Amino acid sequence: MKALIIEDESVAAQALKSLIQEIDPEMEIIAVLQTIEDSVEWFEEHTMPDLAFMDIHLADGSSFAIFEKVDVTCPVIFTTAYDEYALKAFEVNSIDYLLKPINKTDLERALNKYNNLAARSEKPSLEGLLAQMGGLKKKYKTCFLIPERDKLIPLATSNIAYIYIDTKTVKAVTLDGHSYYLNQSLDDLMVQLDPEVFFRANRQFIIARNAVKDMTVWFGNKLAVNLSVPVPEKIIVSKARVGEFKSWFAE
Numbered sequence: 282m283k284a285l286i287i288e289d290e291s292v293a294a295q296a297l298k299s300l301i302q303e304i305d306p307e308m309e310i311i312a313v314l315q316t317i318e319d320s321v322e323w324f325e326e327h328t329m330p331d332l333a334f335m336d337i338h339l340a341d342g343s344s345f346a347i348f349e350k351v352d353v354t355c356p357v358i359f360t361t362a363y364d365e366y367a368l369k370a371f372e373v374n375s376i377d378y379l380l381k382p383i384n385k386t387d388l389e390r391a392l393n394k395y396n397n398l399a400a401r402s403e404k405p406s407l408e409g410l411l412a413q414m415g416g417l418k419k420k421y422k423t424c425f426l427i428p429e430r431d432k433l434i435p436l437a438t439s440n441i442a443y444i445y446i447d448t449k450t451v452k453a454v455t456l457d458g459h460s461y462y463l464n465q466s467l468d469d470l471m472v473q474l475d476p477e478v479f480f481r482a483n484r485q486f487i488i489a490r491n492a493v494k495d496m497t498v499w500f501g502n503k504l505a506v507n508l509s510v511p512v513p514e515k516i517i518v519s520k521a522r523v524g525e526f527k528s529w530f531a532e
Contacts, residue, residue, distance in 0.1 A: 282305070282307065282308045282309065282331045283308075283309050283331050284301065284308050284309065284331060284334065285313075285323070285332070286310060286312070286313045286314070286333075286334045287315075287334065287335040287339070287344060287347075288315070288334070288360065289315040289316065290336075290468070293336070293381070298310050298313070300383065300388050301334075301388065301392075303385070304388060304392060315340070316341045316521075316522075317341050317344065317350075317525065318341065318521060318524070318525055320344070321347055321350045329353075329354055331355060332357075332395060333355050333358070334358050335347075335360065336359075337359055337360070338361070338471070340471065340481050341481065341522060341525055342476050342529070343476060356395055356398070358378070358379060358391050358395070359377070360379045360381055361378055377394055377395070379391055421438075421473060421474055421478075422438055422473040422474055423438055423439070424437050424438065425461075425463065427462070436461055438479075439491075440455045440456055440457075441453050441479075442488075442489055442492035442509070442510045443486055443487060443488045443508060443510075443516075444463065444470060444487040445485050445487070445513070446467065446484075446485050447513065451464070451465060451467065451470070454512075456510060457510075458511065467484075467485075474487070476529075477532070478490055478491075482506060482516050482517070482526070483517060483518065485514075486512075488508065488516060490529075492508045492510060493506060493509075494507045494509045501520055502520040502523065503518060503519055503520050503523065504517070504518040504523045505517055505518075
């Protein structure tokens with residue numbers, strides 16, 4: 282059996298791969314992909330795998346965008362940080378969910394479910410699952426509480442222009458130029474923020490749509506994003522992600 286892993290965190294991908302091989306040594310992991318763009322390209326150029334493991338929240342957006350761009354016909358087991366109780370609604374589906382951090386028992390259950398379906402030659406209904414998923418819209422963060430001496434300062438996400446790493450410290454800068462410390466990684470923040478509003482431009486910056494002033498074509502077919510507020514350095518979107526950024530901004 283050939284399986285594909287789509288996961289943007291290398292540690293999580295390796296942990297999942299190790300668990301899969303421990304449970305089913307005969308399963309071959311044919312590729313590990315990290316982005317929507319790479320996944321779409323892979324599906325367009327390769328034979329469909331027997332099974333795919335897919336993280337819902339990738340660094341460049343929701344993995345559901347993959348299904349909008351390419352026809353994925355193989356069974357999919359999603360990995361996700363969705364609330365455990367919300368997942369109960371999908372336990373009867375032919376496509377399973379694994380709640381992070383993934384443990385061996387849950388993975389073994391999901392693989393047994395797949396093997397039972399395969400033995401009966403039943404094809405999981407991805408369309409039905411996605412339709413139900415649309416009714417369970419994730420609630421994204423609308424406000425952070427920032428500790429300041431003996432107070433908690435509310436910081437509305439609608440007022441954030443960008444978030445960036447400043448010498449290993451994460452800061453949020455508002456549309457009026459104020460700066461606040463956030464005690465979370467950019468990866469963790471992207472899971473909480475609405476991907477229609479915020480974009481992970483690169484390893485250092487998350488930017489808000491309403492803060493984008495314009496863009497400058499940069500050397501090497503990259504894109505420099507100019508914001509309406511001062512930034513400590515150029516915000517560069519790589520060539521590989523320019524198309525995705527344009528689609529996000531113009532949607």
